[in-house]
Each structure stands twice: as structure tokens, then as C-alpha cells.
Amino acid sequence: MIGLSASMVSTVLLIGSGLFILLVASAGDWLFLSSEPFEAGFLDRLNDVFFAKPNVENGLTGLFPAIVGTLSLVMVMTLFVAPLGVATAIYLSEYARDTWYTKLIRISITNLAGVPAIIYGIFGLGFFVYGLGGQVDALFYADRLPSPTFGTPGLLWAALTLALVNLPVVIVAVTEGLDAVPNDLREASIALGATKSETVFKAVMPAALPSVFSGLILATARAAGEVSPLLLVGAVKFSPSLPLSSRAPFIEFEQKFMHLGFQLFDAVLFARLPPGGLGWVACIALILVLLIGVLNVTAVSLRAAVLKRQTVENPF
Amino acid sequence: MANWRHFKSVSLGLLIRAASFTVIFALLGMVVQMMVVAAPIFAASTLERIDSPEGVRGALVSRAESQDADLTQSTYWVSKDGWQLQGSPGNPWLWVHDQTAVPLNVRELPSDFSIAQMVGHQRGLAVLVGNTLEHFHFSQSTSINNVPAVERVKTVLVGSDIVALAGHPRLAVVAFATSSSEIQVVDFRNPNASLRIQVDVEIDTIVWVSPSLIRALTPSGDALLFVFRATDIGGDWRRLLSPIEYEGYPSEEYLWLPLPSAQRAEPKYSVVPLIFGTLKAALLALLFSAPLSLGCAIYVGCFMSEAQRQRVRPAIDMLTAFPTVVLGAIGLFWLAPRFGEFLSALIGVIALFPILAILGVFVVRGLGWRWVRHDALDDWPLRLLPLVLLVIAVGAAAGLSGAARLPGGSLEAYLLSSGVSISHFNSLLVGIVLGLAITPTIFSIAEEAIHAVPRNLAAGALALGSTPWQGYRDVVLPLALPGMIAAIMVGFGRAAGETMILVMLSGNTGIMDLSIFEGLRSVSASLALELPEAPKTSSHYQVLFVMGLLLFGLTFIVNTVAEIIRARVRMRVRGL
Amino acid sequence: MFEPVNETEVRPHAGEGASMAAVSVRHLSLGYRDNPKALKDISFDIPERAVTAIIGASGCGKSTLLRCMNRMNDLIEGVQYSGEVILDGSNILSPGTNVTALRRRVGMVFQRPNPFPKTVFENVAYGLKLSGVASARAQEEQVEQALRAAALWDEVKDRLDDSALKLSQGQQQRLVIARALALEPQVLLLDEPASSLDPTSTFRIEELIYELKQSHTIIIVTHNMQQAARVSDCTAFMHGGQLVEFGQTETIFTFPSKRETEDYITGRYG
């Protein structure tokens, strides 16, 4: 039995690396070896794949806008999630008294972390896009109606929706980190005459900082790969311009944007993969996997640094 | 100075409270908002008299057009979508196909009717016989040779003093006027809730101007307008869940056809096929994922040292670096095209796996490698890696060559010859890929539960001469079992809500078929695919929100129960 | 620094009942991954049917030494050891040893009582089942015998089907001893068995040890000088992974031959 369960571990590790190798091989094969559909040399081809104009018909070129779109989405989301999530976690574990309703809220938030993203997506569509967006349009962009400005899926609403998806995740992670800080620290700080906020921000938070960051990074990683809400609140197959601008705040919040995951999903809708399409799909998938993988590794090593500080339990 | 510090503290506290209340309010308000959107679908139908048709949606159709269904006047009438209705008052009615004019089905209709009107999407007939209203409709697909049948669906008792009657252009609904100047609307789908309005003038004609507007005429030619508001399920929530006999269908069925191909047909909103699809996919996923993830959890939780565990856990977690859209794409582009071969290989691997894995342990130990000391199990997964690779290769080869020897030369051909066809988008593939997606989740929670059991219990068993497996099996795993069940529940919730894999791999066909080789349509996929297209205030939109709430409720309840179990396990373990 | 003790030097004067060596430790050294010199060349003979106490400051390697006698150290990743521990004429540290069988012959009781979360009966019967005692009659008999031997029978005979976790700490510790005794081990290892117990329970355990030495070889690690003096026949004093002195308890406590032993016993350090 031990052998069997040990083999399961090996199997899972093998599956993981196998999938990765599959992607790398397909992408590499296409980029380096095959001649479809471009004739050009490797560098030109790389240039085509990343920086040429996106091909509306069937992909194969111009990944850059999708990468930019993905990154700006994740950044805007983090902008919302980080302060709100951390503040809520601090409230729940440092400020709120331990009553039945704080317990209820804590449990609810833990469970919301397990609610599927598509649910947040439909909320995002109903509330942000049609509700808030409609209001904003009616108030500020009435001249452009009936064609909607904010009352249609766009970067801001997608970011807000993803923020909602990830808020529970961040709150749970940070709350756990804060709970793990020993009470002695708080008592010592208060005994030295520190105020509540000084205790929280100067004594407790520094100790919990690694878990705060690893929670945030994990949320970011999750957001980068989460596509289902985007089907409802934002991403498009092809957007004529990047969601960036040269004027402050440098991001066009109302714009639709391209997204790596959505590009991948979109490839499904091609009736038939064009020549070289498999390599194209592998390229997108690989970039996405690498992006998320890097974020995950960062979070994991942060967490490992925390765990190293804890002593190992002796079984005897 | 002290004041300033105090002020700072208080204001920071306020800021934090404000932020967190916003978040808590937003998260909890989310549910409320969804309920508010969804609620109108359950509203009962209403009938209301208005003065002018302003604000009532729907184009007005001319009186002449809607009148042509008046059967009392004619002996011959052609319906609009290609079916003929022949006969005259007092004679049997005959339905024929208009292109060939061959009578396909003859049905004796009540000969003593007083009024008959087309109702619904040109496939139904409402007939007033005495004081009962009878509803007939076509069903196309049951009978042999595709001979359509005419069936009586429902009989509703109404008054005998009906002077005018009109069938709803889309739904199985009729409006009629009585000699006592009452306007009534009867919904055949929900006949007990008839709507009525008393007016003070005599009415002799009644017409549906649009699906929501009724015009009643007095003998002098004055028009009265009535608004009929009904959701597509007629205010009856049971229609979402119970089988319905729809117009044009032979028997009661669960159908999800919110956008029927024929423009004016009644949309069909049974959520049952979608729930069925969701459960089917999730259970199949568990079938694949549970052994794999629990096996991993048992090994890592029981037999690995802390140091090694800290390395392997994140390694398995790295599977989450494959977002589900990537898994879906891999399934779609790499597995689905060669599904038969993939399946043959998989069967081979699964069949050989336990045998070879157990044999392999003896090989590893039998080689007398000194470092595999009896209890030091840390490195087994790595040491077994080549072996597992070998098992996979041999198993896959065996599966493939086995399949090649089947009559027909491949698994697909063989299955086809025995009457099972594998559809390109099939539930099995969905289950496999979905299982992969939820493996890290189940693993992580189950492993935590196992690891939380103090190791000195296992040490106690080992000191009594148990083997490591016996020790953990007898002492640790029973304690961790509820936690492992909770892990499976959370995994189930994940699988039920997963969207991308289902959208991409399930084929999105809303059929209810237990076969693992057929496709399916899940709630989540329906939400993702249909919501962007559904008009904001339509019944479709609202029904989708209802389904969102159902999915939300399902995952929330599953997670809550799992969380409660986990909390209890934690309490229990802490007391040891 | 301490000189490693000479084997011949520390062989104890055989007592009346303790004429033969139950366990002989020869040049035993052990290293953990992050403490490569946890035990340094230890050699001594443990007399049969007597109580041998191992004393020494915290972290000096007492538990490590004890765990060598039933190979529980194998559970710890990265352990390296050399030397011999001879039981019944064979070296139990050799790779070919059947460790599960070994652990049935050498019972062990841990510092913190660790009854299984099962009933009292099942706890004691667990080892029996493992070693193939299947018949319910035989199990019942042997469980009763073991519980009697552990002086627990009278207290739990009506609660055999209660969860073992409901017993008091002292009772739990005796239950764990009974669990080990049910397998009729030759040697019983006790690692600070009373350190988490109250004085009354401690007293009962000590009484029990006194009873058990009639039939078992007992090795007890203890922190408590008085306890060592009260219950043991021989005492080994360890320091920094070395065996400093080993001899009859009376001798060690009254005329310690090494300065370090004297310092420790009189409480000057440790």
C-alpha cells in the first residue's frame, strides 16, 4: 500500500511535468522547427508571434496585446484586493470581538473562497456592468447613449469582479497569517504602552508580512488563470488598442481588452485549427503557465521562509 | 504627542473598519443582489387594463393576421409553419402535411365544439366544448415513421358563456371574454391560476396584439386594451424542476432550450438536464481524482519527513499553475482528437498500476539498496519515479496493443460495433481533465487533515511492532477520515463550479444520458455561454440567475459542511 | 572534555537477580542530520531483570540511546549510526533485522501518554492483533493479564469499551504500559514515563516498575534524581552524547567516580 501511495505521488509529479513538457515541446517545435504558416526565420517568426498585429481570424500572431491585457487586469485587480483584503483580515483578526456574528462572517468568507468564479462573474455582469455601469453612463456619458461606455463589459469591471473572486482567498490567507502570530507579541507591545494601531502595524503585521505577501501573490496567480468571469465581464477576442494610455491614470478602465486565457478559449471556437494552430495554442498556454508558475514559486518560497522559522515537532 | 498617537490609532481603526465593512457588505450583498435579479421569474402572471399601449413591448400585429385562426368560420385553414388543418364544424379534424398533402394523422376531435383557436406556436389548438376548454397539440417525434400525433394535453373547466376566444401567439395561453363582460386569461401550463378582469361593456371579439397585449372589441368597435405579463415559466417554479409536456413533444420531458430554433416557440427552461450534467461531470471527476489525490495525501501526510513534505506539497500544488483554461485546451487539442487511443492507454495503465507499483516496491527493496531502510520512506516517490514511468509506458503500450487486437482494430471501433459510440465531446474526457484540475485541492486539504494527527500516535503503534502502513492505517487514518471526506466534498464543489473545462470539453449538449461517452451541459457552462447573450430583463436572464444561485447554494452548503467537519476534526485532534 | 568510558571499567557488578546482560551496547555512535554527534561511542551492558536508569542533562542523548534499542530512530530522516546493540546474541542494528519483530520484543513507553483514540480494550489488544492473536478469547485473556500486570485492571475492568482518552493521564500512561506488556516483551523502554504526571500517578508508576522488574528488563530514562535512586538498580550517567559513568545505582549516587557525575547529582549543573 505504501508503494501504491508513493507511486501516486510520483504519478502526480509525472503528470504535472508531462503536461509541461507537452506544452514546451509543441510550442518549441512550432517556433523552431516547423515552417507553418510562416516561411520566415526564427527571429522574424518570434516577432510575428508576439508583436505583429493580432490576427482576428485565427490567431497565430500578435500575442503581445493579450499579455499586456492580462498583466494590466491582474495589476488593477491587485490594486483593489491588496488594501481591501488586508484591511478586512486585520479587522477580523485584530479588531473584531469574538462574537457569534464575527464567527459567522469568518466562516462565510472561508466558504466564499470556495464559491466558483463564474458565480462572481454573473454578479459582476448584473451588478457592475448593467447596474453600476448603467448608472455611470446615465450620469456622465449620457451624450453617448444608447451606445454604452461603462455599461458594457470592460477592464474595470473585469478587475473588480476578479477582485471579488479573490478577496475571500486573500482574507483567509492573511487572517491565518495574523492568527499564527503569537499573542505574547501583542501583549508585550501593549504592555510597552503602544496604541492599538501601533501594536497591529508595528508588532503584528511585520511578523505576518510573509503570509500577507504569499496570500496576495497566490491570489494574483489565481486571477491570471481565471477566465470564466471574463467571458461575462470583459475580455474580447480582438481589441484594436491596448488598455493603456499616455495620460494619467495610464489605464483605460472602460476598454475591452485581450487576455491570454481568453485567447486560448477562443481557439476552441475556430472551426478547425489553422496550420500551426497547435503550436500557437501551446505558446499561449505556456506563457500563461509560466506566468502563474513564477507567481506560485514566489509565494511558496515566501511561505517556506515562514515555515522554516517554526520548529519541527518531534514525534516522540 | 500622546493625543496625536491616540488620534492616529483611532482613525486607522476607523479606516480599517470602513474598508472591511465595505468588503463584507459587498460579498454578502452579492447574494442579495443575485436574488433580487432572479426573483421576478417567480412572479405570478398578471392581467391589467390599460388606456394606451405605450410602454408595452412587442410589435402590434394587424387584426386580420391574428384572426385567420378562427375555425368556426372556415372549413379549410392553413397554418403558418407548414401544417394544414382541415375540416369543418361537426366533422373530424385532419392534420396533413401541406407539401405532399398526404394525411399523416387523423384525429377525431370533439364535434360539438363551439369555438376553436390556434394557440401557442402554431402547433396547438384550443377547443371549447360545452364548458370545458381542451388543449391539443402536435407531437412530431414519437410515433414510428415520424407520423405526428395529435394529443390532448389538458382540459380546463371554464364557464359556458364564452363569446370570444384567442390563443396566445407563443405560449399555451388563451384569452377569452364571457357574456358577463369578463376578460379571462387561462394558462394551460398552470391552469388553476386563471386571471380575470371585469369590464362594464359588452365584448364580442378578442385578439392578441402582441405576446403581452390583448385587445378586446365591443360590438360598436371600441377597443379595450389589456396587458398580460407572464414570465416564461408562467410563475410556476415547478416548471424549472419537473418534466413538462411541451407543445410538439410526445411526452413529458426535461428540456433546456432557452432559445428554441423556431423563433416563436416556447422557450424551455428545465434546469434538470444542467444539474444532471454538472453532477455527472463532478462525480466522474471525483472518480479519477479521489484515488490519486488521497493516495498522495496519505503518502505525504503519513510517511514523509517534515522537511521533505515541505518540498513535495508545493510541487504537487504546482499543478494549480495549469489554469483550467489550459487544461481544457490540452484536453481539447491533444486528448480529444486521439481519445480512443488515449483511453486504451489509460485503461492499460490503470490496470497495471497497482500490480506493478506493489511489485516495484519489492524490486526496489529486493535489490538490497542499503538506503531504503525499513522506515525511511522519504525518497520513495523519487526512487519509484523511473518505475512509475515504466509502468505508464508498459501499461499504455499494453492498452494500445490490447485495443488493436480487439475486433475492429481499435477501442472506438469495438465500442461502435457493440452499439456504443464515443462522441468527440464526451463526459469521460471531461471527468479526467476535471479530475486533474481538482486534484491539488483535494490533496492539500486531505493531507492537512492527515498531518494534523499527532505523529506520536503512529509512533505508539510502531513501537508495538506494526509496520508503518499498519500503524498509520489503524491509528492515524481513522482519525483523519472525516477530514479526507471533507476534502472530497470541497473537491466536488470545485468540480461542480468549474467552468472553462466544461465549456471547452463537454460539448454543451443538454442531454440527460448516463453514458460516459456522451456529452453533457453543465450549469456553469450555461451561465458562461448564455448570460452575455440574454437580454437584461428576459426570463432567460432571470432563470440563469436562479441557476447561479442554485450553484452558489450547492457549493456554499458543501463547503460549509466540509468546514464544519474540518473544524471538528481539528478540535478532536487537538485533544490528543 | 570527557573521556569515552572504557567498556571494562563500566561493566557493573552483577547483582543477585541480574547476572546476565540483557542488552549489550558496543561502540554505539549516532548522528542526526543536524547533530552528527548525538551519541559518541557508547558501550555498556544492561543487566537482565533489573531496572537501569539513564540520567543526564536535557539534550544529552538519553532518548536517542533508548530509541536505539528498538530502532525507533529509523523513523527520523537522515539518521546515521554505527556500532552494535546486542540482544539475544544478535546485533539488532544490522540491516537484516526484522524491526517489527524487534519492536514486539522490546516495548517502549513514551514521555507523553499516547493511547490510541480507541477503546481501552482495543488499545491493549492492538499489538496482539498485529502479532496474529485472532481469537477473541485469547485476546480477552491476554488483555486482562496485561492490564493486571500494569496495575490498571481494577480501575478499568468496567470501562473496557470506553474511549481510552477518557482515562486520567496517569491511567493513560499505565494503559500504554499495559499495551506494551500485552506483547510480553523481554525489555521495556520507558522514556521519562512520569514526567507529565502528578505525584500520585508518578508514585503508582514507580510501584509498577518495581513490580515489573521481577519479570522484565527495564530501561528508564529519567530527569528526576530521586526517581532514579528510588527505582533503579543500575544507573548510567550521560553527558553530551557520551556515557560518563555506569554502575550500581547506590555506588553512583554515593561515590560517583567522576566529577561531572557528582556535580550533576548534587545539582551543581544540569
Ligand SMILES: Nc1ncnc2c1ncn2[C@@H]1O[C@H](COP(=O)(O)OP(=O)(O)O)[C@@H](O)[C@H]1O
Ligand atoms: N529528531 C531529531 N532530529 C535531529 N536532532 C535531534 C532529534 N532528536 C534529538 N535530536 C538532538 O539529539 C540530541 C539528543 O537528544 P535527546 O536524545 O532527545 O536528548 P534527551 O532525551 O537526553 O533530552 C539533542 O541535541 C537533540 O537536539
Ligand SMILES: [Mg+2]
Ligand atoms: Mg528525551
